[in-house]
Amino acid sequence: MADLSATTTLASGRALPLGIVLPAIVVGFYVLAAVIGPILLGFDPVATSLADRLKPPMTALANGSLSLLGTDAVGRDLLAQMLAGARISLAVGAATLVLASLIGVALGVVAGYWGGAVDTVVMRIADIQLGFPSILLAVLVAAVIGPSLTNVILVLAVTRWVVFARVARAQTLTIKSRTFVDASRTLGATDAHIIINCILPALVAPILVVATVQFGLVIVAEASLSFLGLGLPVGIPTWGGTISAGRSYLANAWWISTMPGIALSILVICVGILGDTLRDRLDPNLVTR
């Protein structure tokens, strides 16, 4: 069927809108910085230089190098710290969302498609969890299983699956009563076929939007956990860790908290815009307008 589908594709005949290109470039830049940044600008969390403590941005350091974004309370370069932190924060954000959306979509689709007792059990658990502050739950679980990168991802995924499950269930309920699902059933299609061909494609757009909103929340939640000492071990730099470390110096060294804070905000905003425009683009009825 290759030459049947090659003539027209989703993207053909129309330039990519600015709403996708611009945030995509920014997000791509973050990913690139996270991957190659630490290689170019090494960061050693235990190397301190007391002569360079709390230097503001654009200061020449004792070893002759220039500190673009300033230094922190023990003289570590903030830019290097943020690049190393980007790796961890982006990885935690992405891995958490992948895990949470897999669990949430699977449970939501099962609940919505088959209904009955499964639906009741899954959605009541979801309701109970939503009525419970998610950060408190994360603190509880993290305190029990201890701090490590994997555990932080697990803990955060446990607190986030509910949102994905509810959206997936609601969407499944509307899609499964549509006529084109009846048409597939009339062809003799199995439930698995209907879920894969009719329901999952319709879930992509709403789940993407939820994921972009959750991305910022997850990075902030990871920061909160690290701040409480329940996130990542102290030696691993994260944005959240750096922001909370700079809190006590806000009056005389504003840049320690502000710089990673700005970086985080720009990323969250761009991911949000990207999700929004992608959602519009994935709507089949809007594609050729």
Add this chain to the structure above:
Amino acid sequence: MIASSPDPLAPLLALDNLRVSFAIRSPILRRIKMQVDAVAGVDLAVAPGKTMGVVGESGCGKSTMARAIVGLERPTGGSIRFAGEAIEDADANARRRLARDIQMIFQDPFASLNPRKTVAQIIGEVWDVHPDLTPEHGREREIIRLMERVGLSPEMASRFPHQFSGGQRQRIGIARAIALRPRLIVCDEPVSALDVSVQAQTLNLLAELQQEFGLAYLFIAHDLSVVRHISDELAVMYLGRIVETGPVETIYQQPAHPYSIALLSAIPVPRPWAEERPPRIVLEGDVPTPLAPPSGCRFHTRCFMARDVCRSESPSLRPVAGRNVACHFAEEALTRSAPGADA
């Protein structure tokens, strides 16, 4: 595959006292509060290669009956026989096998096509479900052949449903339905969502395909002239039951059930002043709710011929003048509908 029945006159599809009920449950305890018989005992037979038209008002159970035949609703009573085999309790495997013989064309062509799939993918779904039907290398050619057969240009194969007009969308639905080479297609108001000019083209296409593939149609409609155009036999439904069934011209020329008389008198004619036609009969009131169907004959609340016996005794279908009628006074109705008679 089901072996073809040796008797050429044996019906391809036979409904025997078919019932489809829906339970209305109380919102909290989920206890069954009431039962609605959407289809309340229907007998119907479709001959191979012929068209059975079904007419009736909205809510009379036409669509529910269609959905029960293709397995989208489970009958609560009676039987559905296809080529002699009882299919009302068919499990998923049997349904997949039956899908090759019984297909459906839906009323809303847009809603019945997956908006995220191209035409090639929509038609190709047939082989996702029945991979043994056409070898993989022959599928692309088969899609092109099917599209050409229903009057679509094969260059459109990679387009999405929203890029087509209503008539073209229904052609996609028809191509999907004939891809399995079925023997029966249930058409649930296939042209009622289309423009009048496109309706005629679509009906002609259906007639051509019937000739070519020897298809039988169960053709549901509320447009009486459409049904007359395409059907061999006719069934008139009222509130979940069939009130009159027989050869289409017999019924159109001289209906024998008061409901058929009223229904047919509502067909507009091009030059009403020039044609001799029975007087228009306007039924009063609405169709009663199937939650509480009237006692006796279900039509007696609106019937212009109703007597006492109609309120107490439910008439069953009996042969009168070349068709079957469920009316205590079919002979009298027949004289009323005779050409030139005064109603």
